[in-house]
Amino acid sequence: MQTAMKRLLIAAFAxxxxxxxxxxxxxxxxxxxxxxISVVDMKSMKTVKTIDVGQRPRGILLTKDEKDILVxxxxxxxIQIIDRATLQIVGNxxxxxxxxxxxxxxSGNPLYVSNENDNxxxxxxxxxxxxxxxxxxGVEPEGMAVSPDGxxxxxxxxxxxxxxFIDYKTRKVVANVLVDARPRVAMFKHDGSQVWVSSExxxxxxxxxxxxxxxVGKINFAVQGLRADVIQPVGIRFTKNDAIAFVALGPANRVxxxxxxxxxxxxxxxxxxxxxxxxxxxxxxxxxxxxxxxNDISVIDVADQKVxxxxxxxxxxxxxxxxxx
Amino acid sequence: xxxxxxxxxxxxxxxxAVGLLLTVPMLMxxxxxxxxxxxxxxxxxxxxxxxxxxxxxxxxxxxxAGATLGLDDDNTxxxxxxxxxxxxxxxxxxxxxVVAALEGLATKGVxxxxxxxxxxxxxxxxxxxxAHGMTIFNLAAPDDSLxxxxxxxxxxxxxxxxxxxxxxxxxYLVWKKWTRWFLVYGSHPEDQLLADAYRxxxxxxxxxxxxxxxxxxxxxxxxTDSGVVQTQQQMPVLTQxxxxxxxxxxxxxxxxxxxxxxxxTWDPRPVxxxxxxxxxTWDASSESWGGTQLQDRFExxxxxxxxxxxxxxxxxxxxxxxxxxxxxSGDPDKIMAYMKGADFGIAxxxxxxxxxxxxxxxxxxxxxxxxxxxxxxxxxxPGFLHQVTELDTLGIDRPETKCKxx
Numbered sequence: 001m002q003t004a005m006k007r008l009l010i011a012a013f014a015x016x017x018x019x020x021x022x023x024x025x026x027x028x029x030x031x032x033x034x035x036x037i038s039v040v041d042m043k044s045m046k047t048v049k050t051i052d053v054g055q056r057p058r059g060i061l062l063t064k065d066e067k068d069i070l071v072x073x074x075x076x077x078x079i080q081i082i083d084r085a086t087l088q089i090v091g092n093x094x095x096x097x098x099x100x101x102x103x104x105x106x107s108g109n110p111l112y113v114s115n116e117n118d119n120x121x122x123x124x125x126x127x128x129x130x131x132x133x134x135x136x137x138g139v140e141p142e143g144m145a146v147s148p149d150g151x152x153x154x155x156x157x158x159x160x161x162x163x164x165f166i167d168y169k170t171r172k173v174v175a176n177v178l179v180d181a182r183p184r185v186a187m188f189k190h191d192g193s194q195v196w197v198s199s200e201x202x203x204x205x206x207x208x209x210x211x212x213x214x215x216v217g218k219i220n221f222a223v224q225g226l227r228a229d230v231i232q233p234v235g236i237r238f239t240k241n242d243a244i245a246f247v248a249l250g251p252a253n254r255v256x257x258x259x260x261x262x263x264x265x266x267x268x269x270x271x272x273x274x275x276x277x278x279x280x281x282x283x284x285x286x287x288x289x290x291x292x293x294x295n296d297i298s299v300i301d302v303a304d305q306k307v308x309x310x311x312x313x314x315x316x317x318x319x320x321x322x323x324x325x
Numbered sequence: 326x327x328x329x330x331x332x333x334x335x336x337x338x339x340x341x342a343v344g345l346l347l348t349v350p351m352l353m354x355x356x357x358x359x360x361x362x363x364x365x366x367x368x369x370x371x372x373x374x375x376x377x378x379x380x381x382x383x384x385x386x387x388x389x390a391g392a393t394l395g396l397d398d399d400n401t402x403x404x405x406x407x408x409x410x411x412x413x414x415x416x417x418x419x420x421x422x423v424v425a426a427l428e429g430l431a432t433k434g435v436x437x438x439x440x441x442x443x444x445x446x447x448x449x450x451x452x453x454x455x456a457h458g459m460t461i462f463n464l465a466a467p468d469d470s471l472x473x474x475x476x477x478x479x480x481x482x483x484x485x486x487x488x489x490x491x492x493x494x495x496x497y498l499v500w501k502k503w504t505r506w507f508l509v510y511g512s513h514p515e516d517q518l519l520a521d522a523y524r525x526x527x528x529x530x531x532x533x534x535x536x537x538x539x540x541x542x543x544x545x546x547x548x549t550d551s552g553v554v555q556t557q558q559q560m561p562v563l564t565q566x567x568x569x570x571x572x573x574x575x576x577x578x579x580x581x582x583x584x585x586x587x588x589x590t591w592d593p594r595p596v597x598x599x600x601x602x603x604x605x606t607w608d609a610s611s612e613s614w615g616g617t618q619l620q621d622r623f624e625x626x627x628x629x630x631x632x633x634x635x636x637x638x639x640x641x642x643x644x645x646x647x648x649x650x651x652x653x654s655g656d657p658d659k660i661m662a663y664m665k666g667a668d669f670g671i672a673x674x675x676x677x678x679x680x681x682x683x684x685x686x687x688x689x690x691x692x693x694x695x696x697x698x699x700x701x702x703x704x705x706x707p708g709f710l711h712q713v714t715e716l717d718t719l720g721i722d723r724p725e726t727k728c729k730x731x
Contacts, residue, residue, distance in 0.1 A: 098621065116618050117625070119401050138405060139398045140618055158615060159643075159672065160402040161650070176405040178650065181672045182615075201672045227715065229677040 025281055027288055027322045028069050029297055030057040031314025037071060038313035039087065042281060042322070045299065045309050051087050054080050059101035060319040063126065064108025069321065072099040072113070079113065079124075084323065094131050096122040101319075103144035103153070105168075112153050112166075114141035121155050123171060133171045137164045145186040145195065147210065154195050156183035163197050163206075165213055175213040179206040185277075187236040189260070198233035198247060205233055205247055207263070219247070219258060223268055226252055235278040237287060239302065246287055246300075248275040255289055255298075257305055269307050271298035276317070282324040290317040362409040363399075363655040365645055366430040366438035367392055367638070368450060370465075372419040377584030383632075388441045388464065389414060390627045391635025392642050399646030408649055412642070417442070424453045431457040436657035439641045441634060444468035451480040460661050462641040465634060467578075468518065472685040472721060476728035481664070482687045483641040487522040489720035490604040493692035493704035494574070494597050495526035496718070500706040503571035504532040507594070509564065509586070510576035512541045519576035523598070530709075536567045542581045560589035567592065575599040601696065604704070607636030608695040614676040640673045640688070647671050676703075682717070685728040689716040 025042035035057060039049040054073025061070055062084075069082040072095065079093035079102070095102075098117040105112075110132055111124040119139055123132040138157025145154045153166040156179075163186055165175040180202020187196050188210065195208045207217035221231045232250035238260070239245075245258040251274050257267040272291025279288050280302070287300040291310075297317060299309040373383045384390075392412060399410040413435055415426045423446045430438060436459050440450055444466040451461045460479045463471060467487045471480065485493075498504065506527060510520035520537070527534050540563055564573065564586070573590055575598040577583035583599035595601055609620060609630035619639075623631040648664040649655055663669055665686070670678030675691045682689055694702045709718040717723070 098618070117621050136401075139401045140615065157402075159398055160405065161647075161672075162402070162405060164405070173405070181670060181678050201670075201676075201678050229714075232676075 025322070027279070027281075027297070027320055028060060028062075029290060029313045029317045030060040030071055030319045031295075031316060032056055032058055032292070032318040033316035034314035035073075036314045037069065037082070038317070040297065040311055040313065042286070045311055047311060047313055049087065050314060051082065053082070053089065054078060058318045059099065060321045061102065061104060062321050062323055064104065064106075066323050066325065070102070070111070072102060074098050074100055074116070079111075091129065093124050093126070093129055094122075095124065096120060096131070096134065100142060101144050103146045105146050105150045106148060107150060112144050112146065112155070114144050114155055116140050116142065116158075119157070121153070121166065135166055135171055135173065137166075137173060138162050138176075142184055143186040143197070145188050147188050147195075148190060148192040152210065154186040154188070154197075156186050156197055158182045158184070158200075161199075163195065163208060177206075177208055177213055177215060179208075179215065180204045180218075184234045185236050187238065189238050189242045190240060191242055196236050196238075196245065198236055200232040200234060200250065203228060203231050203233065205236065205258075217263055219263055219265070221247075221249060221252075221256055221265060221268075223249075223252055223254060234276050235289070237278045237280060239280075239284050244302075246278060248278055248289055250274055250276065251293075253291075255287075255300065267305055269300060269305065271300070271307055272296045272310055277319045279320045279322050281322050288320050288322065290320050292316050292318065361655060362411045363403075363645065363649055363657070363660070364411050364413055364433065364435040364437070365392075365396070365642055366413045366415060366433075366435040368423060368426050368430070368438060368440040368442060369414060369416045370419075370440075370442050371416050374579060377580050381580070384629060386627065387632060388634040388638045390623070390629075391631065391638035392439060394623055394626060394635075395639040395642030395646070398639075398643060399649070402646060402650055406650060406653060408653075408655055410642075410646060410649070423449055427453050427457075427459070431459070436460065437645050437660070438462065439464050439638060441465035441638070444471055447471060447480070448475055448477075451477045455479060458658070460657070462644070464637045464641050469522070469721065472687050473727040476685045476730060478686075478730040480686060481641075481644075481681065482685070483637050483644070485604075485606060485690060485692060486687065486720050487519050488525060489687075489690075490692060491519070491522035491526040491598075492529070492719045493604040493694065494602065495523070495530050495532060496704045496706040496709050497602070497694055497702050498572055498597065499530045499532055500708065503595075505535045505570045505572075506532055507564070507567045507570040507573045508534050508537045508576065509540055509573060509583075510537070511579065511581050511583075512539060513579050513581075515578040516576050519578055519599075523574055523576060535570050538563065538567070540577070540582045542579070556585040557589060560585050561591045564589075565591035570594060572597055573601075575601070602694050602701055603697075604692045605695050606633045606640075606690065606693070607631060608633070608693055608700060610695065610699050611674070611693060613700070614674050616674045619674050636673070640671065640679070643673070644669075644671050644688075677716075680714075682723070684723050684726045684730070685721070686730070687720065689714065689719075691716065692719060 027040040029038040037051045038047045041048045055075035059072040077097045079095040081091040083090045096115040099113045100116045102113040109126045113122045121135045138160025140158040143156035155164045163177045180199035182201040185198045197206045205219040209216045231252045235248035247256040254268040256265045273293035289298045296310045396412045439462045441464045463482045469486045510516045575583035577599040586596045648660040652663045705715040
């Protein structure tokens, strides 16, 4: 831990000397059971502020210009807009009922929201705060992803067990790909060639060819001393060069490090309890994981593939977003 | 006042039952004209028993609501694959001719049939269905005999057996080191079977039944004005004089006395089994593994909480939908072949896939232990190990089975 701290200090100095970043690096964590967002200063690696938000906050992300934080207040049936400068709630987006997760098109608009209780995806125009469309998908829509070219949206449905491919222009479902039980997160590689879908109860990650829209591979996990049924993949993140994928394994309390060429799991990193969602800091230096049952986030040094710190946040942390500046 | 015989007890009046028959659409169809729909029958008991607590009063659509939600979920999924599912609801009154009800389904070409009838009727359906190539899904009968000597190849058990339920309670009590049990059982045949299940559990997991007592069903009405006074007197008397014990286990499937035990026992001891800490397939307080969203969807549709029978019916209907989805087929034979194969599993808000035991077609499942307000624990418990799956520490395992599937 001592050396880890030393590394951190050096890293912090490097950031200061670099002078490129005017603001301290900040992470925002939604706490599902506390109805709050923890503001985590990544320089001191501490929670510096807690914001009260709506009920059951889950999905969280930043707007393209990073001026606002968007958070799904699931039990309030809305998405709240929080001004980053003042940390005040400044508005709402008409998310439809029970929003859980969402994804922004790379251009910053529109926003695609999964309505878990209504078997729908809602498309929202962010600037005007208007609903553009509601697209019916499977039972209990969950994961949302937009392809890097912005032409395809993928939504997973937990009870239907499919990844639904939606065309950007027509807003119609154009393909349904059956995956293993209870799909949670869908994530495009940065090069757009594949979509990876985690199946919480199937215990696998399905690799879908984004063009052909068929499953072309499957990743299985095995951790010595753990029963197979506690390995429940959820969050997925790719490094910017797509070389490494990180998969959060839920109650296995581990993050799998996967070589995307060989599709081999190279390492299992022990993090907090029931690890759920993840986010990189800019330049992929750190990967942050939300650990629902230990009420903290783990900080993974991406280059070293080591967990260097855990930071206390609120109760049942669900999602995390990091501001680039 | 003599308590009416179980077979004629019926929480629903005759007039209301007829009304129900008229109002429930016989075919809840969302089938598309060009697709032959997968038909799921539901031979549904209209018998309702009085309950000790008003809060447990069964609703007219108990079970049906869960099946209908399961059907909705099947159809939402099916729509994406060009599949459609219909539910053919066949409500039957107590002592009705269940075989005739089944024949009616056979005429419609229904081959997959859910039922929440008691064990003896389930067996009748299974035997009568054989000639029509039907598979019966036992949603409610906990009889171990149906999974043992009376097992059938075309009989799938969605409901957990008494042995599974007793093991679920027993594992938790052993984990708590509350291993001295006082077993109080009722006088109905089902209570005797449930008591047997607890005796087996005690032997398997190293607990000791330090005393047993029979609580005779002598009739009597649900707790009204004078009832409070009575139970306050009766329950201490029933439970006095037991040797030192850790926990009282009640075996009372008909809800005659167990609900009156908590806080009224002679010694200050917790109650488990048919009251207190109860083994259940579902509880309205269960929020883990997406349970909240199922509860939300259910409450929005039916304006009440989801009960265990609803969950069992939902699961049975979803098993059909899942197998149809994986095989891309609406053919009942293909659906059943897949369901009985090694790849089948169903996600049912229990944190792991539920699969079928291929020696008696019992659905493996974790059992919730609920106190009526919260989920206290979920069995199997840590430390109860198994070479195949920990779920097989609940109930009759392969080496002990008396079932010869045919």
